[in-house]
Amino acid sequence: MHRVGKTFVKTTKRGQAVTKVRRERYLRDDVYVGCGDAAVEARERTIALIDSNVALHQMDALADARVTDVVICATVMEETRNKSRTSYERLRGLCKDKEKRFYVFSNENHAETYAEDVAGESANDRNDRAIRKAAAFYRRAIPRAACERVTLVTNDRGNARKAREENIDVMSVIEWIQSISNDASLVDLVVPGGGAEIPEDERDAKRAKSGGGASASVFEAYLDANDIKEGLASGKLIKGGVRTSRYNPFEAHVMNEGTGEGVLLSGRAAMNRAIDGDLVAVEILPESQWIRPGGMIITGTAEEDKETSSADVDAKDDAGGLAPETADETDVAVAATKASGVVPTGKVVGIIRRNWRERGYAASVDMGRDGKGPTAAGGGFASRVLCVPSDRRFPKIRIQTRQLEGLLDQRIVVVIDDWPADSMYPEGHYVKSLGLIGSVDAETQALLLENDVDDRPFAPAVYACVPALPWKVTDDHLAEPGREDLRDLLVCSVDPPGCKDIDDALSARDIDDERIEIGVHIADVTSFLFPDTAMDEEAARRGTTTYLVQRRLDMLPGALTTDICSLVGGQERLAFSAFWIVQKSTMLPDETVKPRFTKSVIKSAAALTYEQAQTRIDDASLNDDLTLSLRRLRDVARQLRKRRMANGALTLASPEVRFEMDQQSSDPLDVGMYVTRETNQMVEEMMLLANVSTAERILQAYPAAAMLRRHPIPEQKMFEPLLKAAKACGVDIDTQSNRTLAASLDAAVRPEDAYFNTLLRLQATRCMSQAVYCSSGQYAGPERMHYGLAMPLYTHFTSPIRRYADVIVHRLLSAAIGLCPRHKSLEDSDHVKSVADVCNVRHRNSQQAGRASVELHTLVFFRKRKIVADARVFKVRANGLVVFVPKFGIEGPVLFVEGENSDTATCTLDEDAMTVTHKGKTWKVFDRLTVRVEVEQLPAHRSRLLITIVPDDTPRGEIASA
Structure with missing residues (x-):
């Protein structure tokens, strides 16, 4: 063994040198090579050593079950x-799969394979040389009896040439894959040219120098990295994330990270190959070139098949869906325009960080305008075809496939690999088929993919952490320090119908003539979910349970979710209980008495639905203990809610849709808005009380590393869509604080129009960002507040079965009240922040997947029926309206003029009055109208939700089939 070292200067992110660092390696000659002990019958196999670019760009091919016997150097x-x-995580997963026989070789610690630095050699060239040394070593180290061939796999021509000069066997990726199998399903996974990685700015520059120049390019070449860095430093360029409009895929906005101001990107050329989510460098155009946001509704992306810069848009590809919960960037930009109507306008000049999804995009083969689709190349050759992503914010993707005929009616997954400046569309590759377009199963798989929700079964290691069934409370549980026996306490749960994962239960009992004790009892998940276990790692990765219309994707295995942890009626269960003393004179918690927390054993007397609980409360003939307990809880909840409203809490609106499903076919039979009762508010107030009390307790114990949930105060510009709509309707809204906003919304009523106030609240909801998890160490006092709830502190404690953030809070609270030591990871604010960040992403993805599932089933519902219903104008656009159909929670466009290049002279948009006029008829925001909702069938198995204005005297309800 001997030692080698390297000294380098470590810098901060801002490029300031701070210290010299020396790293040393100890080299050995007995490092395990992994595959020399293969069975004799496997001697005809090929052992492949891949370079870094193959690992980065060919992951779908590497993951195929037919690809085995691969060595991954530590360098790679x-x-x-x-x-x-x-x-990296996918590669690690492959190395753990024994069937794959992927081996990690510590080449940087082997005396024969370590590559010393050479003066003047780039890091990339040094790494290539290290991998070649490893390949040569493997050929010497692995006996012929164990394998027939050891080969280096690379698409880097320079690396391959040097390998041949050094007598190293070398293959390109496609040669290697075809040597394994020439089956089209495997060959299609290979990224054409992938692995010869050249930064986009360098590639653009080389292409321009090669003689093509502007005439050979569809898009402007990107600036190189140094020019971008200088431009950002000088202020000539701005940096920000791209957000594409929901209603127009050719219009996007970039929020300047430095100032928070928005910049409009209008058209393909300005977007310059940037897609939604990319972090880009933008050059702001001279003010003389600033324009008004288009305000157009464009519902499709059927561009010219010929690769030109024109963008003829077919409006018959996609439209309609649930009302979103957050504002579209375009709405804010349109509302915040200058008096002249123009906004800062720019163009993308460079990509700082791509946001291409490595899991891919749900898509379908572009069938063209005639609907006949492309023709297969034949002769075993690959066909080059365009694929249309399901999410219309993304561009078409060109792929090569030998399986075209079998994909025409399939929902497929494609990955973006490249987007050269001389191509109208990004280039990618086909990964797999999800099933028949339009089928609920295939479209559900697609929406899970689009929202990055994992529906894979739990691994055996996770199930190994689950106690065996049947499970029951034992004497050992009752004897645990700090756990109280509350089985005699009258407890019940109140949930939606069919709820199986019951997180919470409630109690209320008289102490004496002046006081009541109320209790919130939460499933004690952390008594089964321990840190540093496979189940905890999986729960942290999933982050939350996802609720779809027809299924539930659990964060934890079902045995815990619906049995062991669930507070089911009539069963003894472990709980984490919180108690408050309430004064009967005020029906509010006594602030002189601190809330009490304890682990407990409870036995729920009943698992009620909201409707059942409401019926008990309202039935004057019922005076049993359970009903009296519910009435006490209701009375306390009323006062808690009244106090919150007085403090400025907002009552917002968000459409929540519920389906009645056919038990045999699982098709939706009916759809409508979710009905809420006072018992919904009762449970909500109890949960809010528990969450606030828990936040105060864990912050007191751990001021720098408590898991909190904050709702940032919205910037005033975010309220512009609400203010403009309200002004157009003659209503004054004060948005200076949550208290003034709440008062304004409460006052904005029209006796003749009961739904008007709800529309304003829907609009107000869109103006706010979502609440997020954070570590208390990230923010000072006022920044921790929850704006919507008007609470200085808040967290999530009440749903640990379905939210991982609540699991962390349970662990912190257990430590805070002395039941256990605080886990070492929770002592670090940065670690708590990293967990919070993951929970935020997973929560957002889960919410979006749930909404997409409702949209899918709404489409399925309307396939078999046409319904006339009342609607309201929610937005006005240059070529039509966006309407909201309250009965179904649907928001979608009504187009007067279709197509981006269509003549809009017949439409007149007045942005100040919030009206649009078409053929003598004027519509104003929030106006009533009558619409017909149906599904329009399109070529290639496509369909869209079509909303059409009909005369107001048209009978409401389902239209009988002719």
Whole structure:
């Protein structure tokens, strides 16, 4: 063994040198090579050593079950980890799969394979040389009896040439894959040219110098990295994330990270190959070139098949869906325009960080305008075809496939690999088929993919952490320090119908003539979910349970979710209980008495639905103990709610849709808005009380590392859509604080129009960002507040079965009240922040997937029926309206003029009055109208929800089939 070292200067992110660092390696000659002990019958196999770019760009091919016997050098693992965390984790997963026979070789610690630095050699060239040394070593180290061939796999021509000069066997990726199998399903996974990685700015520059120039390019070449860095430093360029409009895929906005101001990107050329989510460098155009946001509704992306810069848009590809919960960037930009109507306008000049999904995009083969689709190349050759992503914010993707005929009616997954400046569309590759377009199963798989929700079964290691069934409370549980026996306490749960994962239960009992004790009892998940276990790692990764219309994707295995942890009626269960003393004179918690927390054993007397609980409360003939307990809880909840409203809490609106499903076919039979009762508010207030009290307790104990939930105060510009709509309707809204906003919304009523106030609240909801989890160490006092709830502190404690953030809070609270030591990871604010960040992403993805599932089933519902219903104008656009149909929670466009290049002279948009006029008829925001909702069938198995204005005297309800 001997030692080698390297000294380098470590810098901060701002490029300031801070210290010299020396790293040393100890080299050995007995490092495990992994595959020399293969069975004799496997001697005809090929052992492949892949370079870093193959690992980064060919992951779908590497993951195929037919690809085995691969050596991953430590050099490759490290470079992959530095460049793509997702690819690195997938690569680690492959190395753990014994069937794959992927081996990690510590080449940087082997005396024969370590590559010393050479003066003048780039890091990339040094790493390539290290991998070649490893390949040569493997050929010497692995006996012929164990394998027939050891080969280096690379698409880098320079690396391949040097390998041949050094007498190293070398293959390109496609040669290697075809040597394994020439089956189209495997070959299609290969990224054409993938692995010869050249930064986009360098590639653009080389292409321009090669003689093509502007005439050969569809898009403007990107600036190089140095020019971008200088431009950002000088203020000539701005940096921000791209957010594409929901209603127009050719219009996007970039929020300047430095100032928070928005910049409009209008058209393909200005977007310059940037897609939604990319972090880009933008050049702001001279003010003389600033324009008004288009305000157009464009519902499709059927561009010209010929690769030109024109964008003829077919409006018959996609439209309609549930009302979103957050504002569209365009709405804010349109509302915040200058008096002249123009907004800062720019163009993308460079990509700082791509946001291409490594899991891919749900898509379908572009069938063209005639609906006949492309023709297969034949002769075993690959066909080059365009694929249309399901999410219309993304561009079409060109792929090569030998399976075209079998994909025409399939929902498929494609990955973006590249987007050269001389191509109208990004280039990618086909990954897999999800099923028949339009089928509920295939479209559900697609929406899970689009929202990055994992529906894979739990691994055996996770199930190994679950107690065996049947499970019951034992004497050992009752004897645990700090756990109280509350089985005699009258407890019940109140949930939606069919709820199986019951997180919470409630209690209320008289103490004496002046006081009541109320209790909130939460499933004690952390008594089964321990840190540093496979189940905890999986729960942290999933982050939350996702609720779809027809299924539930659990954060924890079902045995815990619906049995062991669930507070089912009539069963003894472990709980984490919180108690408050309430004064009967005020029916509010006594602030002189601190809330009491304890672990407990409870036995729920009943698992009620909201409707059942409401019926008990309202039935004057019922005076049993359970009903009296519910009435006490209701009375306390009323006062808690009244106090919150007085403090400025907002009562907002968000459409929540519920389906009645056919038990045999699982098709939706009916759809409508979710009905809420006072018992919904009762449970909500109890949960809010528990969450606030818990936040105060854990922050007191751990001021720098408590898991909190904050709702940032919205910037005033975010309220512009609400203010403009309200002004157009003659209503004054004060948005200076949550208290003034709440008062304004309460006052904005029209006796003749009961739904008007709800529309304003829907609009107000869109103006706010979502609440997020955070570590208390990230923010000072006022920044921790929850704006919507008007609470200085808040967290999530009440749903640990379905939210991982609540699991962390349970662990913190257990430590805070002395039941256990605080886990070492929770002592670090940065770690708590990282957990919070993951929970935020998973929560957002879960919410979006749930909404997409409702949209899908709404489409299925309307396939078999046409319904006339009342609607309201929610937005006005230059070529039509966006309407909201309250009965179904649907928001969608009504187009007067279709197509981006269509003549809009017949439409007149007045942005100040919030009206649009078409053929002598004027519509104003929030106006009533009558619409017909149906599904329009399109070519290639496509369909869209079509909303059409009909005369007001048209009978409401389902239209009988002719």
